[in-house]
Amino acid sequence: MFLLFCGSTPAATVESHGWMAHPCRSSDVGKLSVAALPPSQLPPAKNDLGTVCSNMPSSARQLDQHDPLSRFRSEFHLPPGKIYFDGNSLGLLCRQAEDAVLKALQQWKSLAIEGWTDEEADWFHLVERIADQLCRIVQAPANSITLAGSTTLHLHQMLATLYRREDQRCGILIDGSAFPTDRYAAVSFLQSLGRDPAQCLIEVPRDSSGYLQEQDVIRALQTKVQMAVLPSVVFTSGQLLNLQQITTAARDNDVRICWDCSHSVGVVPLDLTELQPDAAIWCTYKYLNGGPGAVAAMFLHPRWHDLSPGLAGWFGCEKSRQFQMEEQLVPAEGAGRLQLGTPHILSLAALSGSLRTIEDAGIPELRRKSLQLTAFLRELIQQQFGTTGFQIATPDEDERRGGHLAIRHPRARAISSILRQRGFVPDFREPDLIRLAPAPLYTQFADCELIIAAIREILDSDLDLTQSPAQQVT
Numbered sequence: 001m002f003l004l005f006c007g008s009t010p011a012a013t014v015e016s017h018g019w020m021a022h023p024c025r026s027s028d029v030g031k032l033s034v035a036a037l038p039p040s041q042l043p044p045a046k047n048d049l050g051t052v053c054s055n056m057p058s059s060a061r062q063l064d065q066h067d068p069l070s071r072f073r074s075e076f077h078l079p080p081g082k083i084y085f086d087g088n089s090l091g092l093l094c095r096q097a098e099d100a101v102l103k104a105l106q107q108w109k110s111l112a113i114e115g116w117t118d119e120e121a122d123w124f125h126l127v128e129r130i131a132d133q134l135c136r137i138v139q140a141p142a143n144s145i146t147l148a149g150s151t152t153l154h155l156h157q158m159l160a161t162l163y164r165r166e167d168q169r170c171g172i173l174i175d176g177s178a179f180p181t182d183r184y185a186a187v188s189f190l191q192s193l194g195r196d197p198a199q200c201l202i203e204v205p206r207d208s209s210g211y212l213q214e215q216d217v218i219r220a221l222q223t224k225v226q227m228a229v230l231p232s233v234v235f236t237s238g239q240l241l242n243l244q245q246i247t248t249a250a251r252d253n254d255v256r257i258c259w260d261c262s263h264s265v266g267v268v269p270l271d272l273t274e275l276q277p278d279a280a281i282w283c284t285y286k287y288l289n290g291g292p293g294a295v296a297a298m299f300l301h302p303r304w305h306d307l308s309p310g311l312a313g314w315f316g317c318e319k320s321r322q323f324q325m326e327e328q329l330v331p332a333e334g335a336g337r338l339q340l341g342t343p344h345i346l347s348l349a350a351l352s353g354s355l356r357t358i359e360d361a362g363i364p365e366l367r368r369k370s371l372q373l374t375a376f377l378r379e380l381i382q383q384q385f386g387t388t389g390f391q392i393a394t395p396d397e398d399e400r401r402g403g404h405l406a407i408r409h410p411r412a413r414a415i416s417s418i419l420r421q422r423g424f425v426p427d428f429r430e431p432d433l434i435r436l437a438p439a440p441l442y443t444q445f446a447d448c449e450l451i452i453a454a455i456r457e458i459l460d461s462d463l464d465l466t467q468s469p470a471q472q473v474t
């Protein structure tokens with residue numbers, strides 16, 4: 001259904017990334033177009049975008065042909081007629097996840113309550129089996145990960161478990177533009193202790209370019225802070241922080257640190273054994289493709305495995321004793337003690353399947369392609385829009401970039417909305433940010449060309465971009 005017209009990346013650009021040389025004639029360079037849409041939906045062409053060079057492979061096409069992960073695309077259910085760039089909000093369904101859910105339903109049908117104890121279904125240990133998969137994915141020591149509920153709930157659990165009530169330093173450090181749930185959780189936790197968030201919530205501001213500077217974070221760690229909750233990758237800009245530098249500084253200042261890794265697990269390599277943070281939390285519905293509202297994960301460093309859970313529930317019990325129904329909780333070994341109630345088996349089933357796909361692909365390979373995709377998008381944007389209109393809001397350096405590329409434009413809301421009407425799925429964040437998340441398991445380089453061409457056509461059209469449609473919810 002989609003035809004890719006001529007590629008856009010000049011040979012020099014491609015070569016600078018060590019990719020294939022661009023085979024198009026030099027006169028074709030810079031021409032981009034899409035045939036993804038019925039002609040009636042396209043604005044009248046004001047320039048020469050319609051030039052077809054379908055007999056010449058584009059750089060995107062070559063990159064796709066040589067992509068070692070290309071076989072995974074057919075493992076996913078791609079929404080029909082859409083080009084999807086929203087895997088940082090909700091990853092797509094893969095066949096292994098689908099099969100695992102269908103199997104769990106079948107087990108429920110045939111085994112009913114015995115699904116908990118049946119040797120094969122073994123729902124009773126499903127959390128532990130998934131935690132083992134995650135330990136491999138984020139290189140964490142055995143028994144240091146568990147899954148209970150949402151990321152938000154896990155943050156409450158970490159605050160309740162790790163915050164020292166007797167410490168003179170009351171402060172919880174957060175990113176001044178943190179994802180709202182992290183802020184809400186920290187504020188309500190402080191309030192529950194009778195502490196004043198105005199005094200105890202310490203915020204690190206972004207710099208004038210909108211980035212968090214590690215040195216600012218480290219300075220703030222030396223104040224009245226005893227705990228820090230920070231994003232590994234900032235949800236707006238896609239900035240990847242220097243986790244090692246900040247974690248080391250936190251330890252040097254006796255500050256307990258909890259990383260919110262929602263935007264990194266599955267796309268950015270993490271080695272929690274080496275990093276040694278006190279805690280980490282992350283959702284599993286983004287790059288891990290666990291499904292809408294999938295059960296989140298949490299990591300607790302082994303040095304805290306003897307702490308009592310701040311929030312306790314019967315599934316945090318030592319497993320062999322859980323059904324003795326004792327009055328006193330005997331906590332499980334390791335992070336398992338942070339579990340709460342009955343695990344969400346159907347949701348966990350999807351996650352167990354999707355993690356198999358992630359492990360098949362391998363995190364280093366996913367990161368390699370992800371960096372290529374975001375660099376490719378950046379090159380296309382710079383080439384197509386130069387300095388007019390768009391500002392790239394994501395750091396250029398590979399070591400400072402997570403899995404998505406963010407671009408600012410005063411008309412971002414309208415552009416994003418028109419893109420959606422035309423079958424492209426980016427996401428929009430107030431007031432002027434479009435986030436493009438090429439998921440390395442299923443996004444093609446050709447998709448990057450198509451979405452940038454679509455944006456170019458919108459900007460070149462006579463459409464009134466001052467009319468702001470209602471906000472999209474994603």
Ligand SMILES: Cc1ncc(COP(=O)(O)O)c(C=O)c1O
Pocket residue numbers: 089150151152153179181182231235260262263283296
């Ligand atoms: C950084 C970050 N933390 C937390 C969440 C969401 O938490 P929850 O799983 O509780 O909805 C998101 C969701 O997008 C996020 O981006």
